[in-house]
Amino acid sequence: MLTEQPIPPIAATAGSIAIALDFETASAAPGAVCSAGLAWIGADRRVTHTAHRLVRPHDMRFHPMNVAIHGIRPHDVEFEPEFPGLWDELLPHLEQTPLLLAHNAGFDIGVLRAALKLYGIEPPRLAYLCTVKIARAQWPDLPDHRLPTVAGHLGLELRHHAADSDAAACAGIALAAMAAQEKATLDESLPALGIRPGRLETGYHEPCSSSPERRAAFRRHRLPPWLR
Incomplete structure (x- = not known):
């Protein structure tokens, strides 16, 4: 049985x-959110709260491949609110803590933008960071930088594709990078990692990006030693 956390x-x-965010989707349809996980990082540099909400997709179409990934089926969300119900609860938190984290932020921010557009909701002004980019910069020797790989390397508990667990692991990656950089805040860690936050607001979107120097260094690092 799927468990929700308020x-x-x-x-x-x-x-x-910061707030770490993870979406699971029912299909490839724009904004087809069926589950949202959240994890809050407190000023004391630890995960202080997590939440998990089931969401009813607008068209209730579930692709078998998506169901195979996260295990959420139509009957699990039939009586849950659609995305605006989740948004009404989440927006005050984004206004209070306007920095989001996501592992592979291109996906999760893309889902967020699509859901906002689907329901005619204006996006708030916020910044976001991708913990895939953070992990690549901080731990380039890992075989890949998928969430299970990085979480396993750091000893983080993970139930992959359970949205609250994915969000908590994402937050844990950011905290571990801060600790490795010996920095008190994420902002202080970014220059050494060569990462620029993404930006989202009404009428404007700028993806989170790595500096050209950092991208080139990562590509060189992935080459065999005799080709570097």
Whole structure:
């Protein structure tokens, strides 16, 4: 049985420095959210809260491949609210803590933007970071930088494709990178990692990016030693 965790009261997350976000989707249709996981990083540099919400996709079409990945089926979400119901709860937290984290942020931010567009909701102003890019910069020797690989390397608990667990692991990756850089905040870690935050607001989107120097260094690092 799928278990939901409520989004905490806004007062309980005051002072958070970032929110990690993970979406699971019912299909490839734009904005087809069926599950959302969240993890808050507190000022004390630990995960203070997690949440998991089931969401009813607008068209209720579930692709078998998506179901095979996350195990969520139409009957699990039949009586859940659609995305605007989740958004009404989430927006105050994004206004209070306007930095999002996602592992492979291109996917999750893309899902967020598509869901907002589907329901005619204006996006808030926020910044976001991709923990795939963070992991590539901080631990280039890993065989790949998928969430299970990085979480396993760092000893983070993970139930992959359970959205709350994925979000908590994403937050853990950011915290581990901060610790490795011996920095107190994510912002202080970014110059050494060569990462520029993504930006989202009404009428504007800028992806999270790595510097050209960092991308070139990563490509060189992935070559066999005799070709570097």
